[in-house]
Amino acid sequence: xxxxxxxxxxxxxxxxxxxxxxxxxxxxxxxxxxxxxxxxxxxxxxxxxxxxxxxxxxxxxxxxxxxxxxxxxxxxxxxxxxxxxxxxxxxxxxxxxxxxxxxxxxxxxxxxxxx
Numbered sequence: 001x002x003x004x005x006x007x008x009x010x011x012x013x014x015x016x017x018x019x020x021x022x023x024x025x026x027x028x029x030x031x032x033x034x035x036x037x038x039x040x041x042x043x044x045x046x047x048x049x050x051x052x053x054x055x056x057x058x059x060x061x062x063x064x065x066x067x068x069x070x071x072x073x074x075x076x077x078x079x080x081x082x083x084x085x086x087x088x089x090x091x092x093x094x095x096x097x098x099x100x101x102x103x104x105x106x107x108x109x110x111x112x113x114x115x
Contacts, residue, residue: 006073013066020062 009069010073013062013069017059017062017066020058
């Protein structure tokens with residue numbers, strides 16, 4: 001997956017996180033206002049609504065998804081950079097081996113030409 005595609009996915013996940021956070025805070029604030037109003041009126045505090053619970057779960061799921069995606073991407077980038085470095089070292093090693101074999105071949109050809 002290209003870095004551009006990963007960046008686009010990051011932006012989308014961040015936008016989802018912002019939206020779910022906004023929904024969560026909206027639900028949380030409306031719950032706080034409801035609790036405050038019930039205290040002012042002297043009645044019992046109401047239970048948290050199901051929508052608040054759903055908002056909390058949505059926020060937690062979004063956070064878990066974002067953390068998982070970010071950590072996986074970072075690990076993949078690190079692995080990719082290690083593989084690139086290893087490939088460069090292998091290429092240099094192969095170039096040295098080719099040069100060594102070329103010298104051995106030249107020595108053998110010179111021996112054959114002298115005989």
